[in-house]
Amino acid sequence: MYRTYPYALLFATTTLLQVFLFDNLSLSLYLDPLVYLAFILLLPLDIPAAVLLGAGLATGVAMDMTMGAAGINTISTLLAAFVRPAIVGFCYGSENAREGGTPSPERMGRRAFVRYAAIVILIHHSVFFTLEALSLAHTLHNLARIVASSTATFAATWLLMRLFTAKLPLRI
Numbered sequence: 053m054y055r056t057y058p059y060a061l062l063f064a065t066t067t068l069l070q071v072f073l074f075d076n077l078s079l080s081l082y083l084d085p086l087v088y089l090a091f092i093l094l095l096p097l098d099i100p101a102a103v104l105l106g107a108g109l110a111t112g113v114a115m116d117m118t119m120g121a122a123g124i125n126t127i128s129t130l131l132a133a134f135v136r137p138a139i140v141g142f143c144y145g146s147e148n149a150r151e152g153g154t155p156s157p158e159r160m161g162r163r164a165f166v167r168y169a170a171i172v173i174l175i176h177h178s179v180f181f182t183l184e185a186l187s188l189a190h191t192l193h194n195l196a197r198i199v200a201s202s203t204a205t206f207a208a209t210w211l212l213m214r215l216f217t218a219k220l221p222l223r224i
Contacts, residue, residue: 058216059091059095062090062091062094062212062216063091063107063110063111065212066087066088066089066090066091066111066212067088067091067111067114067115067118069087069088069212070086070087070088070115070118070119071118071119074086074087074208075118075119079204080200081197082196082197082200082201083200083201083204084197084201084204085201085204085205085207085208086176086177086180086201086205087205087208087209087212088111088114088115088125088129089129089132089172089173089176089205089209090208090209090212090213091107091111092104092107092108092111092129092132092133092136092172093136093155093168093169093172093173093209093213094154094155094212094213094216094217095107095154095155096152096153096154096155097140097144097148097151097152097153097154097155097159098151098152098153101137104133104136104137105130105133105134107133108129108130108132108133108134109126109129109130109133111125111129112125112126112127112128112129112130113125113126115129124180124183124184125180127179127183128176128177128179128180128183129176131175131176131179132172132175132176135172135175136172139168139171139172140155140168142171143160143164143165143167143168143171144160144161144164144168148160154216154217155168155169155213156213156217158217169206169209169210170202170206173202173205173206173209174198174202177198177201177202177205178198181194181197181198181201182194
């Protein structure tokens with residue numbers, strides 16, 4: 053049984069940070085950190101697939117409603133939630149993931165966690181920015197946005213993960 057209060061707080065934190073802070077920052081044309089993805093990344097490793105997809109849907113719809121996007125967040129977040137179990141199995145091992153716990157460098161190992169988070173973020177951002185551009189005419193520009201925004205999102209996710217998992221036991 054999962055403790056829902058910390059995850060509800062994480063959902064609220066990532067959503068509010070995205071809406072009130074990161075959407076209002078004009079860092080650059082290429083930097084658009086999407087920190088709400090940290091909610092999907094930090095859900096327990098052994099979460100049921102239906103709950104994971106429901107969390108992805110709720111996160112995407114909440115972001116679409118607040119950002120005024122027409123389903124781009126929902127599509128990219130649902131895809132990230134859908135591929136997450138396969139990526140966890142690839143980076144950490146399926147048998148290790150069945151033990152559960154919150155994904156963190158202490159739990160998974162630094163290398164496995166970085167690989168896991170980077171792959172999920174790159175998949176999410178590739179879909180998000182490709183759908184946002186709706187054109188292959190500026191592929192290099194779009195690729196630069198994906199890489200720069202993925203790097204910024206990873207850095208913000210790393211900080212959120214450190215805050216979220218600071219006082220938690222390895223298995224929550």
